[in-house]
Amino acid sequence: MEKLYDSIGSTYTFTRQADTEITQEISRLVCNEKGGKFLDVACGTGNYTSSIATLGGEWYGIDISEVMLKQAFDKYANIKWTLGDVASLPYSDEYFNGAVCSLAIHHFTDLTSAFKEIYRVIDKGNFIIFTAFPDQMQSYWLCNYFPEMMRRSIHNMPDQKTLVTSLQSVGFEVKNIAPFFVTNELQDMFLYSGKERPEIYFDPNVRSNISSFASICDIEELGNGLSSLSADLSTGKFLSIKQKYSSISGDYAYVVARKN
Numbered sequence: 001m002e003k004l005y006d007s008i009g010s011t012y013t014f015t016r017q018a019d020t021e022i023t024q025e026i027s028r029l030v031c032n033e034k035g036g037k038f039l040d041v042a043c044g045t046g047n048y049t050s051s052i053a054t055l056g057g058e059w060y061g062i063d064i065s066e067v068m069l070k071q072a073f074d075k076y077a078n079i080k081w082t083l084g085d086v087a088s089l090p091y092s093d094e095y096f097n098g099a100v101c102s103l104a105i106h107h108f109t110d111l112t113s114a115f116k117e118i119y120r121v122i123d124k125g126n127f128i129i130f131t132a133f134p135d136q137m138q139s140y141w142l143c144n145y146f147p148e149m150m151r152r153s154i155h156n157m158p159d160q161k162t163l164v165t166s167l168q169s170v171g172f173e174v175k176n177i178a179p180f181f182v183t184n185e186l187q188d189m190f191l192y193s194g195k196e197r198p199e200i201y202f203d204p205n206v207r208s209n210i211s212s213f214a215s216i217c218d219i220e221e222l223g224n225g226l227s228s229l230s231a232d233l234s235t236g237k238f239l240s241i242k243q244k245y246s247s248i249s250g251d252y253a254y255v256v257a258r259k260n
Contacts, residue, residue: 015189015209016044018051022130022180022188026100027055029128029256036097036125041086041118042104046072047188049079052100060096062089086114091121098125103190103252105131106156111163116170122259127172129255130180132192133160139247140192145225149217153191163255172257179250192251198229198238 026048030038033056040049043061045068053059053076062082063069073081084090086108099118108114118127134154137143143150158166164174182195191210194200207213213222232238 015203015206016047017187017189018047019186019188020051021185022102023048023051024055025180025254026102026128026130027052029254030098030100030126032057032098037095039089039091039096039099039118039121041089041099041101041114042107043072043081044068044104046076046079046081048100048102050076053079057097060091062086086117089117089121093120094123095121096125097123098127100128100130102130103132105129105158105163111158111166112169115166115172119170119172119259124259126175127167127257127259129163129257130252131163131255132157132252133163135159136179136247136249136251136253137192139245139249140195140251141198141242141245142192143245144241145229146217146221148221149212149225152216153212160253167255167257172259174255175258176254176256178254178256180252180254182251195251198233201229202226 027033030052032038032052035057037058037060038052040046040052040059040061043049043063044065046061049059049061049072060080060082061069061072062084063072064083064085066083069081069083072079082090087110099122105111105114134157137150137154137157140150160177167174182192184196186193189200189206189209191212194206200206229238232241
């Protein structure tokens, strides 16, 4: 995974910008406005770290990709960046007042080991996870056009039960799980950002900065999927397919875990 993000890291910020709504909600949930020290785990190029930092608190970011972290350091020198692995965080016990992790837990080699380390470095405070659950992803209309890519992507995602069990096993109390629905206003072009804007998937720059398209979608499936999507958009068939995949469970989710 380190090699993947080193590969796509040089263009990542072109399409992967911090979304204002997500930024504000994560900040609110982690109680950022009260000040303190906070950690962004698997921070990537630091877009969310820096955006949340403008709302309060002293922020640190850690990531395994040197390419991504260099961009973070070059743009946001006021944040303390560290190259490292979530499985072995280079911070002392109870150093932070909270932590966040956005769209990255599916890259952790061992979920429980990672959560154990995050629990260790938090004093009393919240750990906020922004992620997608497999059952949510099964309702992405992308499954119709890129079925094998989505199957593999869904397989990589921890389900809600696994996530909650892992968090609780290391001592976290799961306080809340709330859905997030993608809208046209979404600024961060992650996997299902094109829910209401299917045309964005024809842009190779968008696809190249989405890990599922960049790493697990083969050329044949990509070509067939884009061709079918184009045809369905031109005939109007897409609307009925999109309706077929509609869901009330949310497209992504905020998970609030607390160390008391």
